[in-house]
Amino acid sequence: LVSLWYAAMWCTCGRTNGGHDRDKGRLWRIWEFAAMVSLLQPLPDLFLATVLGTIEFAPGPLMLLGVVPGAYMGMWSLLLVPLLHFCCEANHAALPRALVKATFLGTLLFWVCEEVICSFVSLWWQKNVSVLFGSVAVYVLAAEAMLSSVVVAVGSHVVHHCPMQPPWMRFCLAAIVTLAYTGSLAIFYMLIEPRDH
Known part of the structure; x- marks a missing residue:
């Protein structure tokens, strides 16, 4: 599924926007940034599995450090692309409203997808978690x-104001998103889950 998604996005964005950086359109830049963030997202998953001990992943053909399936390096972009598409703003004055929209839309998207996955597909199992909304840890x-608002804030900057930045700089901005998400997982876990965990 992840491979098909990337192939479809590559064909669609490449055919529409051409191959040169300066010719790349909005959708290409959104997809590129979402792919960079997604590439780094196994790091928070590793943190959840090895440090907090709150998740266990189903075994797959390529396991990162023997813990997280390699497909997770691409999976996040399936949700990040639509989130960025609907919420990215070029106008700085409109950004606060876009961040509120991103927070609500992103939370809904993630909850629905994780609820479906928890209910019908065994990609992972939660452990040592007691505060749930449906089947998903609060x-x-x-x-x-928080991730939804941060990825839209940083993504709006990358997509609309920095199309000519070198790839390594865009990758560094993607890394900031992943680090912020990892930190927020730790903070919200300490604030929401009972102390005896």
């Missing part, structure tokens, strides 16, 4: 709400 939803 501390994770809170962190994903």
Whole structure:
């Protein structure tokens, strides 16, 4: 599924926007930034599995450090692309409203997808978690709400104001998003889950 998604986005964005940086359109830049963030997102998953001990992943053909399936390096962009598409703003004055929209839309998207995955597909199992909304840990939803607003704030800058930045600089901005998400997972876990965990 992840491979098909990337192939479809590559064909669509490449055919529409051409191959040169200066010719790349908005959708290409959104997809590129979402892919960079997604590439780094196994790091928070490793943190959840090895430090907090709140998740266990189903085994797959390529396991990163023997813990997280390699497909997770691409999976996040399936939700980040629509989130960025609907919420990115070129106008700085409109950004606060866009961040509120991103927080609510992102939380809804993540919750629905994780609820479906928890109910029908065994990609992972939660452990040592007691505060749930449906089948999803509340501390994770809170962190994903923060992730949604941060990825749109940084993504709006990358997509609309820095199209000519070198790839390594855009990758560094993507890393900031992932680090912020990892930190928020730790903070919300400590705030929301009972102390005896």
